[in-house]
Amino acid sequence: MAYAYLFKYIIIGDTGVGKSCLLLQFTDKRFQPVHDLTIGVEFGARMITIDGKQIKLQIWDTAGQESFRSITRSYYRGAAGALLVYDITRRDTFNHLTTWLEDARQHSNSNMVIMLIGNKSDLESRREVKKEEGEAFAREHGLIFMETSAKTASNVEEAFINTAKEIYEKIQEGVFDINNEANGIKIGPQHAATNSTLSGSQGGQQAGGGCC
Amino acid sequence: MATDNRINFWRKSAKVPGSIQPVYGAQHPPLDPRIQHTFPKDTPKANSLKTKKASSFHEFARSTNDAWDIDDEEDEDFAPCHPATLPPTPHSTSHAPPPPPPSQPADSNGDPRSPGQLDVAAAELRLRPEEDTAGGQVNGRVVVKSSSEALLNTNTARSTLQKQQSLPVRPIIPLVARISDQNSSGAPTMTVRDKSRLDKFKYLLSCPNTDLEELRKHSWSGIPREVRPITWRLLSGYLPANMERREQVLKRKRDEYFGFIEQYYHSRTDETYRDTYRQIHIDIPRTNPLIPLFQQPTVQEVFERILFIWAIRHPASGYVQGINDLVTPFFVVFLSEFVEEDVENFDVASLPLDTQRNIEADSFWCMTKLLDGIQDNYTFAQPGIQNKVKALEELVSRIDEDIHNYFKRNEVEYLQFAFRWMNNLLMRELPLRCTIRLWDTYQVTLTPPLYSTPLGHIPGDINTSTVQYASGTHTR
Numbered sequence: 001m002a003y004a005y006l007f008k009y010i011i012i013g014d015t016g017v018g019k020s021c022l023l024l025q026f027t028d029k030r031f032q033p034v035h036d037l038t039i040g041v042e043f044g045a046r047m048i049t050i051d052g053k054q055i056k057l058q059i060w061d062t063a064g065q066e067s068f069r070s071i072t073r074s075y076y077r078g079a080a081g082a083l084l085v086y087d088i089t090r091r092d093t094f095n096h097l098t099t100w101l102e103d104a105r106q107h108s109n110s111n112m113v114i115m116l117i118g119n120k121s122d123l124e125s126r127r128e129v130k131k132e133e134g135e136a137f138a139r140e141h142g143l144i145f146m147e148t149s150a151k152t153a154s155n156v157e158e159a160f161i162n163t164a165k166e167i168y169e170k171i172q173e174g175v176f177d178i179n180n181e182a183n184g185i186k187i188g189p190q191h192a193a194t195n196s197t198l199s200g201s202q203g204g205q206q207a208g209g210g211c212c
Numbered sequence: 213m214a215t216d217n218r219i220n221f222w223r224k225s226a227k228v229p230g231s232i233q234p235v236y237g238a239q240h241p242p243l244d245p246r247i248q249h250t251f252p253k254d255t256p257k258a259n260s261l262k263t264k265k266a267s268s269f270h271e272f273a274r275s276t277n278d279a280w281d282i283d284d285e286e287d288e289d290f291a292p293c294h295p296a297t298l299p300p301t302p303h304s305t306s307h308a309p310p311p312p313p314p315s316q317p318a319d320s321n322g323d324p325r326s327p328g329q330l331d332v333a334a335a336e337l338r339l340r341p342e343e344d345t346a347g348g349q350v351n352g353r354v355v356v357k358s359s360s361e362a363l364l365n366t367n368t369a370r371s372t373l374q375k376q377q378s379l380p381v382r383p384i385i386p387l388v389a390r391i392s393d394q395n396s397s398g399a400p401t402m403t404v405r406d407k408s409r410l411d412k413f414k415y416l417l418s419c420p421n422t423d424l425e426e427l428r429k430h431s432w433s434g435i436p437r438e439v440r441p442i443t444w445r446l447l448s449g450y451l452p453a454n455m456e457r458r459e460q461v462l463k464r465k466r467d468e469y470f471g472f473i474e475q476y477y478h479s480r481t482d483e484t485y486r487d488t489y490r491q492i493h494i495d496i497p498r499t500n501p502l503i504p505l506f507q508q509p510t511v512q513e514v515f516e517r518i519l520f521i522w523a524i525r526h527p528a529s530g531y532v533q534g535i536n537d538l539v540t541p542f543f544v545v546f547l548s549e550f551v552e553e554d555v556e557n558f559d560v561a562s563l564p565l566d567t568q569r570n571i572e573a574d575s576f577w578c579m580t581k582l583l584d585g586i587q588d589n590y591t592f593a594q595p596g597i598q599n600k601v602k603a604l605e606e607l608v609s610r611i612d613e614d615i616h617n618y619f620k621r622n623e624v625e626y627l628q629f630a631f632r633w634m635n636n637l638l639m640r641e642l643p644l645r646c647t648i649r650l651w652d653t654y655q656v657t658l659t660p661p662l663y664s665t666p667l668g669h670i671p672g673d674i675n676t677s678t679v680q681y682a683s684g685t686h687t688r
Contacts, residue, residue: 015533016494034501039534039640040631065491067532070593071631 004053007167008060008184009160010075010108012100013085014093015064018119021150022085023061026160031151038063041075048161050168054188057160069103076107080176080184081115081163086134088118088147089126094133101141109183111175115144115163122149406436413439422446422453428656435652441549444542445574447655448581466573472521480520488531492519499536503556506540510561510568515539518576522583529590534632537639538582541648542575582654589635597634601626604634 011019020038025031027044044059060079062072076082082104086093097116104114118134131147138145144162148155170176171185178185402410413436416427427446435443445451452461480489496515500506506515518539523531544555550567551558560568588596605626609616619626632640637654639647 015491034497034507036501036640037495037498037533037536039635041628063533065533067530067590067592067594071627074625074627 002054003047003056003188005168005171005178005188006056006058006186007080007164008058008078008186009081009083009163010060010062010079011083011085012062012072012104013064013083013117014087014090014096014100017064017085017087017090017093018150019064019083019085020061022083022117022119022148022156022159023059025150025153025156027059029153031153033151040068040071046160048164050161050165053168055164055168056188057164059160073103073107076104076112077109078182078184079108079112080167081113082108083115083117083159083163084143085117085119086129087120088129088131088134089120089123091128094118094129094137097137111170111183113144113163113166113170114141115146115159115166116141117159118145118147119150121147121154122152410436410438413443417442417446418455420455422455424453431652432656433653434649437548440648440652441545444545444578444651444655448578450574450577450581462570462574465577466570469521469573469576470569472525473517476521476524477517479524485520485524488523489516489520491533492516492523492531492536495533495536500540505556505558505560508560511543514543514560514568514572514575518572518579521576522580525580526583526587529587532590532594532635534635535583535590537636539575539579540639540644541651542578542582543571544644545648546571546574546578594635597631598627600634601630604630 011023013019015037020035020042021031023042023044024035027046038061040063042061044061046057046059048055048057060075062068062075084097084100084104086097088094101114104112116134116138118129118131134147135145137143144166146155146159146162148159150156167176167185171178176183176185178187409430412430413427416422416430417439424446427443431443431447442451446453450465451458479485493516496512496519497507499515505511515536519531519536522535547558547560548555550563550571563571583590586596588594589600590596605616608626618624637647638650642650
C-alpha cells in the first residue's frame, strides 16, 4: 500500500501492563483478555491519515520482563515514537517509569517522541495511580500523556495517532532528518524522489513536508 | 580430530552440500525428480538474479514440504532387525499439496545421519505414523499443513509487512488442535514396522539394565507414544537405567520435590521471592491460553509450583518468560499415561491425588534436566540465545544466501525473529504434537548435555558442528 511516510514505533513498559492488548486493539480493533505472553518482539502495522497523508505505523511490541531488557534495547534504535505504558492499577509499574525512560532516552535517537500511557482506565475501582500523577510525570519529563483502555478501546486510537501527529509536526519543523532512517521515519516509495531532490541541496535538517 | 575436520569443512566450504543436493538420508523422503532438475546447482550468481531469488528458497521449501507429511516412514534403524517382516513400499513423490505420502523402500539401509543433511526441520518435524492415523485426528493434518505454510510464508518475507498487519502472530487453530497428538483414543492402525519399533522399545525398556545408547539410537527418529513417558524419563537421566533401582529413585525424587514445596513454596509471598512469584502467576494464564486443559486451576497451580521451585533453585537466571512453555510437553506426555480421551479437555482434578503429584514431580525433574543443559539461555543478557542465533545466521548464510541477503538488505536481524524460537525451544512456532516429536530427538542428545541449543539438540553433523563452532567464539 502506498504511504507518504512510515513511522516506526516501539511499545515499552513493565510486563502485564497491556502493551500487546493496546497493539491488538489498535491494529485489529479487538480485545483479547487472555493471550500469549510476548517473547522478544512482535510486530503490528496500520495505516493512518494525518493532514490528508497516508502514514504507515510499523509498531514493535516488546517483552516487558526485566530479563529481556538487554535484548529489548536493540529495538529502540530507529524508532520515531515510543509508547511507554504503565498499569493504573499497579503502582509498581508506575514506579518503574523512570528506569524505562532512562533506558529509552539512552538507546534511542534524541528526537524520539514518547507518549506516556496509563492503561486499564476501565478498572477505575482498582486504580492505584491517579491521573494527575501520570500528568505530572509526563509534564516533568516532557512526554505526552493519555489514559487508555485497551479493553474498551478508549483513547487507544488517539494515543497512537497523537504520537504520529507529534512526529509529523516535528518533520514539518525540520527537527527530524527524514533521510536518515535511523530516525525511524521512511519516506513512502512514491514520495522518495521528490524528497531527495529537495533535501539534497539543503542537507540533513530538511523538512519533509515541503514536498507534498 | 574428526570433529575439527568437520568444523573446518563447514567453515570453509562455501557450497553446502545439502543446499545443492537433494539430501535424503533415511530421514528424508525421496525427492521428486522434477525438483531435482531445478535445484540451483552451480547456478551462476550474477545473471538471472531475480529468477534465482524467486526459485531457490521456494525449491527448498517445496522439497521439504513433505516435512508435514504424516504417513511417512522414517525409521530405518529397525530395518536390519526384522528385514523379512518389512514389506517394501512403493516409491512415491510428494510435493503437491496435499502431498501424497512418500515412503522409503523399507529395506533400504541407508545411513540415517548422513552428514550434510539439510532439511533437518523436515526430518524432525515429520510425524510418526501412529500419531496421525489415530481416529478423530484428521484435522490434525490440516492444522499441521497450514502451520507449515505459515512458516513458509514468514520465511518468504516478501509479504512480511502485509502479514504483520494484525496480531496475534500465532494462528489460532493449531493452538487448539495441536495437543491431540498425545491422545490415545482411536486406536491407530499399526503398521508392521510400527509394531516392530514398539517391540524394540519395549524390549529395551524391559531389560534389567536398559541400554541407553541403544535407546538413544532408536529414539532419535521418534518414540512411539505408548513408551514415550518412560523413555523420556530415561533419556533425561531422571530415571536410572537399572530397572531394579527405578521405583526407589522415582519415589525418592518425587518425595524430594514435594519436600521442596513444603519447605519453600510458602516463601513465594516473602519480599525476596514476591516478584518472581508474581511474574509466574501472571504468566501462567497466558501459557497455552486457548487450550482448556491449561485454564484449569489445578493445572495452573501445578505449573506455578514447578516454575517457582525451579526459579528459586536457579538464582543465576531465575524465572524467565518462555521457561513456562517448557513445562508443557513434559506435563502433557506424563499426563497422557493416564488419559484415554482427549488430553486438552481432560479434567486433571479427577485423577487420584497421588497420580497428580507424580506427574507434577516428574515434569519438574525432567524440565530441570532439560534446563540444566541450556541455562545460559536465561542468564543475564541471555548469551546462550545470542550465540545460537549467531549460529543460525551463520548456517542460513551458507544454506540460503539469497534469503540471508534479503534479510540484510531489509535490515531484518535474526534476533528479531529467531529469538523466540530459541527462547521457547520452538514451542510457539509449532503445534505441540510436532514439538513433542522434536523433543524425542532433543532428549537423545540431552544427556550428557553436549549441545545446548534447540538446533544443536538435533543430531546431524551440520548442527552440531555449527554449534561447536559457535561455542568456540563464545564470549560471556
